[in-house]
Every structure is written in C-alpha cells, then in structure tokens.
Amino acid sequence: MNIRLQTWFPYHIQICLNGREWLRRSLERQKIDFVAQGNKFLAIADYERAQQFLDKQRHTRFPEVLSGFLPVVFPAMKEILGPHLSYYWTMWQSEWATDLVFSSPGELSQVMDTLLRHAHITGTSTRVLRYLDRPLTKEGTPYKRSAEQIVTRMTDFNEGVRVRHWCSRNSVKVYNQQNILRIETTINDPAQFKVFRHKQGQDKNEPKQRLVMRKGVADCAQRAVISQDINNRFADNLALLQDRTPARNSFDEVVRHIRKKGKRYRALDPTGKDRELLLAISDPAYCVAGLTNSELREKLAGSPFLGTRTQKQSSAKISRHLRLLREHGLIKKLPRQNRYQVTLKGVRLTTLLNVILDASIENLMKIAA
Numbered sequence: 175m176n177i178r179l180q181t182w183f184p185y186h187i188q189i190c191l192n193g194r195e196w197l198r199r200s201l202e203r204q205k206i207d208f209v210a211q212g213n214k215f216l217a218i219a220d221y222e223r224a225q226q227f228l229d230k231q232r233h234t235r236f237p238e239v240l241s242g243f244l245p246v247v248f249p250a251m252k253e254i255l256g257p258h259l260s261y262y263w264t265m266w267q268s269e270w271a272t273d274l275v276f277s278s279p280g281e282l283s284q285v286m287d288t289l290l291r292h293a294h295i296t297g298t299s300t301r302v303l304r305y306l307d308r309p310l311t312k313e314g315t316p317y318k319r320s321a322e323q324i325v326t327r328m329t330d331f332n333e334g335v336r337v338r339h340w341c342s343r344n345s346v347k348v349y350n351q352q353n354i355l356r357i358e359t360t361i362n363d364p365a366q367f368k369v370f371r372h373k374q375g376q377d378k379n380e381p382k383q384r385l386v387m388r389k390g391v392a393d394c395a396q397r398a399v400i401s402q403d404i405n406n407r408f409a410d411n412l413a414l415l416q417d418r419t420p421a422r423n424s425f426d427e428v429v430r431h432i433r434k435k436g437k438r439y440r441a442l443d444p445t446g447k448d449r450e451l452l453l454a455i456s457d458p459a460y461c462v463a464g465l466t467n468s469e470l471r472e473k474l475a476g477s478p479f480l481g482t483r484t485q486k487q488s489s490a491k492i493s494r495h496l497r498l499l500r501e502h503g504l505i506k507k508l509p510r511q512n513r514y515q516v517t518l519k520g521v522r523l524t525t526l527l528n529v530i531l532d533a534s535i536e537n538l539m540k541i542a543a
Contacts, residue, residue, distance in 0.1 A: 270401030456524035
C-alpha cells in the first residue's frame, strides 16, 4: 500500500491498495501457512479460508476506510480547507485477478503453450467485445459506428508468456508465473459498463435502474462482480480446449428420449433435423446475454428449420424446441425473464457439433489415432 498527497490545491490524494497484500496480512493474523512470490500465492494451507478473506474485501466500506488515512497523511486538512469539506473517493484503475493454482510449474507448462495459442488465435474483435460485455448487433458483430479499438498482444517475459486483449481502455489478460495461471481484468473506463443502481439522490425505496457504472467507490462491489464475470467468460473459453469428455458421451445424453414428471420428451437429432437449431444456439453471443424466442426466430429465418412458416408458426415451433432443449439440460431459463442461458452441457455439445461438422475425415482420423 502507498499514499501520495498533492501538496497544492486541491490537494489530491492517491491511495494504492493491493488486495493480495491485504490477504497476506489476514493469513498471517490467522496463522495460516502460505508460500508467496510477489502478489501471487503459490500455495496456501487453507484455500477455503483464504477465499473467504478475499470475498470479505468486496464488502469493505471504502469511504470510511480511506477517510481514516486522512489524519495521518493530511493532518492539517481542517486548518487549510475548513471543517465542512470532505473527499469524494473514486477508483482511477482496478485490477481483478483469478488465480488457478497448479501443483507445479511443470504441470502448468504442459498445457500453457496450447492455452496461449488458443487465446491468441480466438482473440477476434467480436469475441473480445463479448469478454468485456460490450454491445453487439443481432448478428453478433460490432456496430459499424463503434469507435472502440480492439487490440491483442502476445508478450514473452522472464517468467512466462502473456496474452492481453484490449477494448478501448479496458483489458483482460492471461499469463503464467511459477505454478500460477492468472486471468486478470483491468478497468480504466467504468463508463463502458452498466449496473443496476439508484440515481444520485434517488429514494432508496424506488426500484433501481440500469445505469452507467461510476468511478466512485460506491460501485466497488458491482465493479468486482463485472470483473469476475469477464474473467469467467475468458476462462470458460480456455476450458473448452481442455475438455476430455468422449464425444460419444455428449451425444448419448441427448439422443435418447427422456421422461420428466410423467411426460415424454423426444430424443434430439444433432446431425439431422435439430442441427440448425443447435448451431444457432452455439453463437458465443448467447453465452453472455442469453437468448430469446425472437432472437432465434430472426437468426433462423429462411433456414430449413423454419422453412416457409409464418412468424406466428415460427414462434410456436421455437417455443416447443426451447422447452425440449431445456428438458435435455442444454439451456436454462433466467429468473424473471423470457430469456435462456446455454448451459455448460449445451456449450459442450454445440462446440463438439461445430468441430465435427467443420473437420475433415482425415483430421478426425488423426485425432482418433
């Protein structure tokens, strides 16, 4: 931690807090053993307690904590500024990291080359925008008027390799050091994100609105949630590469009819009549915002799946198939919305289907060998 005071009016104060150093001190107070290098923990005796300490940091009352440093760093504040002025605390930059701890650097190095190559190759502008929760068209492409600059960089440094995706002034990166694989989101411009909150001065009993995230520390907890969501989306994309589930298992789960609450639901036909629908829900955009009947109807318009049906007939058919996908566990309904999220089972099946349909027989035979 460090504090800087501007010695002329308006006496700006900059405070840098390191959550990992904060965690280190919490572990030391509780006498929990750990091995650390810099701001990375290579091993912790009690990971569950360590995570509890980190989760507790989210709910810190930062205005009170930060104002508590004023008597130390600016003891003459009341004499110079008077008794009625106070500081408004903002967050200039935040970094939110998710650390995956491997048993040894050797174990991590076995998968690192493939992971980083995958992260670099799949770092298309569209996918980066999805990672960072930026708006896209219904076709899943960036808006033509978007002024956001998308940059991907791959860098070697002494202890590892890093891939970093930039969207304007915000970024997400993955890199390795020792036995740690770290995914980290950096937010410099919170205005790119929207959160549910009250307007300034709004009655707290009134419903919250979806508004731009502020720089003020009042939105710290929501900034943490957004950053973790970005890390999770990035990690999910990397995890698909390491899925060792046999292909037949993914198909076997859906090519048989099922019964739930006495009602029979037919089997799916992934490479036949249900192929167009499964390929449609495989659009990565749906992994972020979910999907609706109308969005699928637009996406499948003119396809063999809907044929020449009217809008009403198309909507009815998609509703029936959404129920079918839901019962097979490929999608789940979001609370209080007519919107569905593709499940991990659904992502696994649709990814597999895309790979099989795009791969040549020669390549599949090489993999099987």
